[in-house]
Amino acid sequence: MSYDLVVIGGGPAGYVGALRAAQLGKKVACVEWERAGGTCLNWGCIPTKALLKSAEFYHQMHRAEEFGFKIGKIEFDFEKIMLRSRGVSDQMAKGIEYLFRSKKVDYFVGRGQVTSDKKVVVTAADGSKQTLETKHILLATGCTPKTLPGLKPDGKKIFSSREILAIREKPESIIILGAGAIGIEFAHFLHAFGTKVTIVEMMPRILPVEDEEVSDLLGKIFVKNGIEVLTNTKVEKTEITPKGVKITTSPAAEGGKAGTFEASTLLVAIGVQANTEGLFGPGVAPTLDRGFLTVNDRYQTSIPGVYAAGDIIGPPWLAHVASYEAIEAVEGLYVPGRTPHKVTIFPGCTYCSPQVASIGLTEKKAKEKGLKYKIGKFPYKASGRAVAVGEPEGFVKLIVGEPHGEILGAHIIGSEATELIAELGLAITLEATLDEIHSTIHSHPTLSEMIAEAVLAARGGALHI
Amino acid sequence: MSYDLVVIGGGPAGYVGALRAAQLGKKVACVEWERAGGTCLNWGCIPTKALLKSAEFYHQMHRAEEFGFKIGKIEFDFEKIMLRSRGVSDQMAKGIEYLFRSKKVDYFVGRGQVTSDKKVVVTAADGSKQTLETKHILLATGCTPKTLPGLKPDGKKIFSSREILAIREKPESIIILGAGAIGIEFAHFLHAFGTKVTIVEMMPRILPVEDEEVSDLLGKIFVKNGIEVLTNTKVEKTEITPKGVKITTSPAAEGGKAGTFEASTLLVAIGVQANTEGLFGPGVAPTLDRGFLTVNDRYQTSIPGVYAAGDIIGPPWLAHVASYEAIEAVEGLYVPGRTPHKVTIFPGCTYCSPQVASIGLTEKKAKEKGLKYKIGKFPYKASGRAVAVGEPEGFVKLIVGEPHGEILGAHIIGSEATELIAELGLAITLEATLDEIHSTIHSHPTLSEMIAEAVLAARGGALHI
Numbered sequence: 001m002s003y004d005l006v007v008i009g010g011g012p013a014g015y016v017g018a019l020r021a022a023q024l025g026k027k028v029a030c031v032e033w034e035r036a037g038g039t040c041l042n043w044g045c046i047p048t049k050a051l052l053k054s055a056e057f058y059h060q061m062h063r064a065e066e067f068g069f070k071i072g073k074i075e076f077d078f079e080k081i082m083l084r085s086r087g088v089s090d091q092m093a094k095g096i097e098y099l100f101r102s103k104k105v106d107y108f109v110g111r112g113q114v115t116s117d118k119k120v121v122v123t124a125a126d127g128s129k130q131t132l133e134t135k136h137i138l139l140a141t142g143c144t145p146k147t148l149p150g151l152k153p154d155g156k157k158i159f160s161s162r163e164i165l166a167i168r169e170k171p172e173s174i175i176i177l178g179a180g181a182i183g184i185e186f187a188h189f190l191h192a193f194g195t196k197v198t199i200v201e202m203m204p205r206i207l208p209v210e211d212e213e214v215s216d217l218l219g220k221i222f223v224k225n226g227i228e229v230l231t232n233t234k235v236e237k238t239e240i241t242p243k244g245v246k247i248t249t250s251p252a253a254e255g256g257k258a259g260t261f262e263a264s265t266l267l268v269a270i271g272v273q274a275n276t277e278g279l280f281g282p283g284v285a286p287t288l289d290r291g292f293l294t295v296n297d298r299y300q301t302s303i304p305g306v307y308a309a310g311d312i313i314g315p316p317w318l319a320h321v322a323s324y325e326a327i328e329a330v331e332g333l334y335v336p337g338r339t340p341h342k343v344t345i346f347p348g349c350t351y352c353s354p355q356v357a358s359i360g361l362t363e364k365k366a367k368e369k370g371l372k373y374k375i376g377k378f379p380y381k382a383s384g385r386a387v388a389v390g391e392p393e394g395f396v397k398l399i400v401g402e403p404h405g406e407i408l409g410a411h412i413i414g415s416e417a418t419e420l421i422a423e424l425g426l427a428i429t430l431e432a433t434l435d436e437i438h439s440t441i442h443s444h445p446t447l448s449e450m451i452a453e454a455v456l457a458a459r460g461g462a463l464h465i
Numbered sequence: 466m467s468y469d470l471v472v473i474g475g476g477p478a479g480y481v482g483a484l485r486a487a488q489l490g491k492k493v494a495c496v497e498w499e500r501a502g503g504t505c506l507n508w509g510c511i512p513t514k515a516l517l518k519s520a521e522f523y524h525q526m527h528r529a530e531e532f533g534f535k536i537g538k539i540e541f542d543f544e545k546i547m548l549r550s551r552g553v554s555d556q557m558a559k560g561i562e563y564l565f566r567s568k569k570v571d572y573f574v575g576r577g578q579v580t581s582d583k584k585v586v587v588t589a590a591d592g593s594k595q596t597l598e599t600k601h602i603l604l605a606t607g608c609t610p611k612t613l614p615g616l617k618p619d620g621k622k623i624f625s626s627r628e629i630l631a632i633r634e635k636p637e638s639i640i641i642l643g644a645g646a647i648g649i650e651f652a653h654f655l656h657a658f659g660t661k662v663t664i665v666e667m668m669p670r671i672l673p674v675e676d677e678e679v680s681d682l683l684g685k686i687f688v689k690n691g692i693e694v695l696t697n698t699k700v701e702k703t704e705i706t707p708k709g710v711k712i713t714t715s716p717a718a719e720g721g722k723a724g725t726f727e728a729s730t731l732l733v734a735i736g737v738q739a740n741t742e743g744l745f746g747p748g749v750a751p752t753l754d755r756g757f758l759t760v761n762d763r764y765q766t767s768i769p770g771v772y773a774a775g776d777i778i779g780p781p782w783l784a785h786v787a788s789y790e791a792i793e794a795v796e797g798l799y800v801p802g803r804t805p806h807k808v809t810i811f812p813g814c815t816y817c818s819p820q821v822a823s824i825g826l827t828e829k830k831a832k833e834k835g836l837k838y839k840i841g842k843f844p845y846k847a848s849g850r851a852v853a854v855g856e857p858e859g860f861v862k863l864i865v866g867e868p869h870g871e872i873l874g875a876h877i878i879g880s881e882a883t884e885l886i887a888e889l890g891l892a893i894t895l896e897a898t899l900d901e902i903h904s905t906i907h908s909h910p911t912l913s914e915m916i917a918e919a920v921l922a923a924r925g926g927a928l929h930i
């Protein structure tokens with residue numbers, strides 16, 4: 001079998017790159033060892049959003065009286081909630097498999113290995129092998145969760161973000177190591193259904209990459225809701241006990257906590273590592289940097305003709321960045337005269353409640369860079385739409401460069417933050433000025449009006465606060 | 466009492482204009498005959514959004530099983546739902562009154578009359594009068610719903626959009642005349658709680674200003690849900706009966722229906738008329754056009770020094786347009802060198818379910834104008850986020866100019882359409898090209914990704930369909 005492009009990896013970089021190349025008329029194969037859609041679709045972004053929807057739903061139902069309702073006993077079926085989430089993943093994965101067929105991408109289920117710059121060997125689960133000849137290769141095998149010594153995920157007491165999506169019973173209690181987006185989303189989800197949650201984070205704040213004000217507010221809300229949050233705290237020792245897990249902590253900085261904490265389960269959410277094991281045959285050794293593939297401006301690895309995109313080329317390990325890189329790599333390869341873009345700015349989202357979304361610099365980063373800036377802030381509680389729908393918690397915060405008024409960063413915590421951030425992404429791409437955003441009429445009553453108000457705040461005064 | 470600016474009308478044009486002038490250091494009075502916030506906040510946009518939230522909530526609860534829940538009997542208290550909505554309006558109106566105080570706008574409750582270009586007389590409910598001297602006047606008295614002969618709203622059988630917000634009992638059945646945003650939102654709300662709803666519209670489709678494909682889909686959904694929709698139909702005769710109301714209809718065009726229809730109540734939602742009655746004293750007669758005040762490029766009426774903004778200067782009768790005009794009028798008046806913008810493009814939203822939002826040209830309008838265009842369309846059902854949250858109905862449709870790829874119009878029907886439209890507003894303001902929107906990385910998984918996919922569709926092929 002002979003191809004223009006063989007893609008190894010069927011996640012947001014791999015399948016998107018394969019589809020784009022097929023759209024451009026190329027003969028393409030996509031090799032995936034598990035299921036089309038990769039981690040994102042099967043064990044990440046998509047199934048967690050289904051779970052978080054159920055959490056939101058459950059929380060909402062408890063507010064029924066406020067909106068004029070009386071309802072009987074509310075019971076949840078944890079297994080059903082988990083199974084719905086699996087069903088959503090299954091439906092989306094089938095969708096990708098359908099796209100492969102309709103766009104004529106050959107889909108191989110097996111482990112792909114690059115044996116030369118023109119050859120990929122696919123080993124199926126039964127050990128049978130196929131060799132694919134190809135003009136080019138795109139590597140998009142992604143990452144897997146990092147583990148800790150002595151805490152190998154067993155799917156019973158110890159989980160990574162993957163195994164925990166396969167549980168069918170609600171854990172009685174859980175210790176979550178790492179307060180990034182993944183840790184925070186699982187903390188929110190499990191707490192919503194009554195699991196006792198303890199979060200342990202070495203950094204001073206949960207969601208440490210977010211703006212300090214956003215992280216602070218979310219931290220306060222989590223604590224108020226009854227989640228135990230240990231920041232500035234590191235894990236010294238972990239033990240598996242008959243009942244579950246026991247950890248011993250010490251302060252990583254002032255405010256950290258020394259103590260022992262026990263729970264029936266533990267989730268390790270401390271980052272990811274590159275999936276390169278077995279990816280290269282003898283003599284094939286592209287340059288790596290801390291385990292990740294190094295690529296040039298055209299997404300080419302150190303081996304000519306072999307490209308890479310997505311998590312495998314390093315942070316930020318986000319599905320939307322991965323897809324974007326894959327499209328750029330493929331268009332750079334096949335569209336004459338096309339210079340691929342590299343990713344410089346991208347949004348990040350956490351789908352807890354309230355939602356968190358951001359793009360660009362935090363205030364702290366702007367300060368560290370010595371940039372001149374001003375702040376435009378607007379609270380949800382002053383938005384008519386937020387009050388009408390009963391979601392008055394949160395704020396929009398813009399970091400605005402001086403003297404030109406460009407958006408350096410945007411930070412939103414509150415209802416629908418993950419959708420609202422899109423406008424600010426476009427504003428940054430197009431280098432919109434404050435005046436241009438203000439002179440864009442925002443619908444009333446919407447949450448997006450808060451963006452226009454935050455612009456006014458940065459210009460000297462919002463109207464509605 | 467002597468002012469720089471007296472504003473007559475406390476709605477989205479009036480109060481916003483007053484606040485903006487105060488921010489600019491002017492001595493300002495705002496005269497409002499009823500309640501700060503005007504129709505929008507007290508009898509329009511805001512209270513309806515509260516009601517529609519309850520409708521959404523009620524609908525969602527009936528889907529509980531799908532998301533993993535079992536709940537007992539769901540009962541609603543219609544009065545409580547209506548009262549929550551009044552409470553939201555009250556809270557927001559108090560907010561405006563607080564802003565008046567904090568920004569030092571003098572707030573007069575009474576009917577304002579312009580007796581000269583420098584004088585406004587305020588008549589309070591008790592008949593007492595105060596005369597305000599002023600350098601400039603801003604008229605922002607807005608509109609009231611149009612009525613029909615023999616159908617004067619009585620708050621019992623006959624309603625305009627105002628009286629219906631004051632009901633405390635769910636109508637058994639209702640005939641809604643007019644299928645614009647107001648008629649459609651009340652149809653959705655009342656139907657959700659079991660009122661038998663009949664919509665009568667002279668035009669061929671409900672939401673006649675929206676893109677035909679959007680109106681068609683919404684019409685199908687309404688009919689499927691059990692709402693009776695009579696389009697191309699005009700009312701020939703109306704009678705008040707002991708039990709309610711009876712109308713006789715005839716076809717306005719092919720497909721229209723001749724018949725008689727009875728219901729316990731009737732809502733007239735056929736448009737608005739300008740509030741100019743009693744606004745001008747003897748000898749003060751600014752130019753009107755079909756009842757609306759005519760203004761020049763600086764929002765000045767035919768009387769020098771007397772400005773006007775908002776619904777009173779004519780369509781599109783939208784709160785966000787009104788506020789924008791008022792800001793522009795005031796900044797044009799007080800900011801040296803500032804040329805006020807006139808409104809050329811604005812979004813429109815209908816908060817039924819699924820939501821509808823649009824900006825710019827419909828496909829039909831683009832065709833009528835003889836423009837060269839292409840279409841980019843993407844369905845909600847192919848969005849991972851839409852599937853994960855159980856909202857797979859709807860689509861994003863872009864009308865894209867050829868050969869430059871500018872967005873001529875954007876149309877969204879589906880979950881959160883009213884928030885998603887904001888990005889497209891900015892895209893149009895900034896004359897973003899398809900490439901610029903595509904190269905803005907959209908978060909995964911969000912609904913806003915559909916905008917990037919619709920862009921790809923317009924460029925020749927979306928990835929996920």
